[in-house]
Amino acid sequence: MGRALKLKPPSYLMLGMLRLGARSGYAIKKAADVSTRFFWPTSLAQVYPELARLERAGLVTRREDPHGARARSAYEITADGDAALLAWLRSTREEPLQFRDEGVLRLFFADALPGEDQLTLVRRLRERALSAEAQMRREIIPLAEVLEQAGTRYPAVVASLGADAYAHAEKWLARLEARLDEERPAR
Amino acid sequence: MGRALKLKPPSYLMLGMLRLGARSGYAIKKAADVSTRFFWPTSLAQVYPELARLERAGLVTRREDPHGARARSAYEITADGDAALLAWLRSTREEPLQFRDEGVLRLFFADALPGEDQLTLVRRLRERALSAEAQMRREIIPLAEVLEQAGTRYPAVVASLGADAYAHAEKWLARLEARLDEERPAR
DNA sequence: GTGTGCATGTAAGGAGTTACATGATTGC
DNA sequence: GCAATCATGTAACTCCTTACATGCACAC
Numbered sequence A, B: 001m002g003r004a005l006k007l008k009p010p011s012y013l014m015l016g017m018l019r020l021g022a023r024s025g026y027a028i029k030k031a032a033d034v035s036t037r038f039f040w041p042t043s044l045a046q047v048y049p050e051l052a053r054l055e056r057a058g059l060v061t062r063r064e065d066p067h068g069a070r071a072r073s074a075y076e077i078t079a080d081g082d083a084a085l086l087a088w089l090r091s092t093r094e095e096p097l098q099f100r101d102e103g104v105l106r107l108f109f110a111d112a113l114p115g116e117d118q119l120t121l122v123r124r125l126r127e128r129a130l131s132a133e134a135q136m137r138r139e140i141i142p143l144a145e146v147l148e149q150a151g152t153r154y155p156a157v158v159a160s161l162g163a164d165a166y167a168h169a170e171k172w173l174a175r176l177e178a179r180l181d182e183e184r185p186a187r
Numbered sequence C: 001g002t003g004t005g006c007a008t009g010t011a012a013g014g015a016g017t018t019a020c021a022t023g024a025t026t027g028c
Numbered sequence D: 001g002c003a004a005t006c007a008t009g010t011a012a013c014t015c016c017t018t019a020c021a022t023g024c025a026c027a028c
Helices: A010-018 A024-035 A043-054 A081-088 A102-108 A114-147 A153-185 B009-019 B025-033 B044-056 B081-090 B102-108 B115-149 B156-182
Strands: A059-065 A073-077 A099-102 B060-064 B071-075 B099-100
Touching: A010 A043, A010 A059, A010 A073, A010 A081, A010 B009, A010 B102, A043 A059, A043 A102, A073 A081, A073 A153, A073 B009, A081 B115, A099 B081, A102 A114, A102 B009, A102 B156, A114 A153, A153 B156, B009 B025, B009 B044, B009 B060, B009 B071, B009 B081, B025 B044, B044 B060, B044 B071, B044 B102, B071 B081, B102 B115
Parallel strands: none
Antiparallel strands: A059 A073, A099 B099, B060 B071
């Protein structure tokens, strides 16, 4: 069973990735980098200590799984781990969303800039949204669709939501840009 | 002039709020709570040390401004501070956006849940988006519009962008919810 | 007179990042 | 042979939050 310990979102991320088939800490990090990183960034320095914690708590088991002479650990989620993951997925606890974006912070204070520079700032934000959307459609969604064909649909759902959200922001900023452009005195 | 020091987004937040008319640390925090907190949360314990840092660097000046027997400091942005703020607004450095949302993380792993519970989870996310949008329209946008009438437009721009983004997410999740509902076996 | 808001700060701790350290395997 | 990738971990540091501590002013 293991002792009770406080599980945080990164803990559930590990459990969830193991459930989706990742086996090593390295594999968890790699999977996170092409999926969950957009809404829950994770670094390797978090992964290994967290897996050890989960093992002590009995939510995962660890087995030696060397690859040639290279040491490797294979982790598996236990029945307790599975129960913990499901309980979290069902829990109604509302963690406030954390969003930190220097670009939007700049936009908030953009009144301090002359009109020309305001336009430049908005354009940069729009281009950033555009390339974020493109990256998701190019690199993330195809991978999620492979999972989808194997019967795991929500990674693709989340990736589409992300891409569409970026697309929406891009269109919104394009309209703002057009409005600012009209206001500029003709020269 | 003061010594050079590394300025981070919270530093510019202070400078920007002073520029918009906040005078005390407390007032900066209050203003942030109804505006920038949605894309750059700030706590009081950050505000006071940061103002002291900015003062040492010569980007703000501080003056005793007691209210009756209650001590109070009035801060003002200096010409150097103003220049630093403008340079930041114009800089092209792209800080990656940080987004952490436990709700979306849950959605990503929702395949582990039975269909009924998937629907519940999606519904909760939709309701959260809906109430976030409502809160922005009710509490944040009206305040921003007051500023707008005084000639400061971007706080209102950013608040509208936020509200519309939440509205977009809500509609997206409503469509997902409808799709999931159709799939459920009739009983 | 009492609760709410104004006002300023410090201390301790938590969460997460970057940098460091090491070495094997695989594909070109 | 060499570069990229696989693989695991630790140490130091940064940033930010929560909790603590204090006390006046004002409206009801």
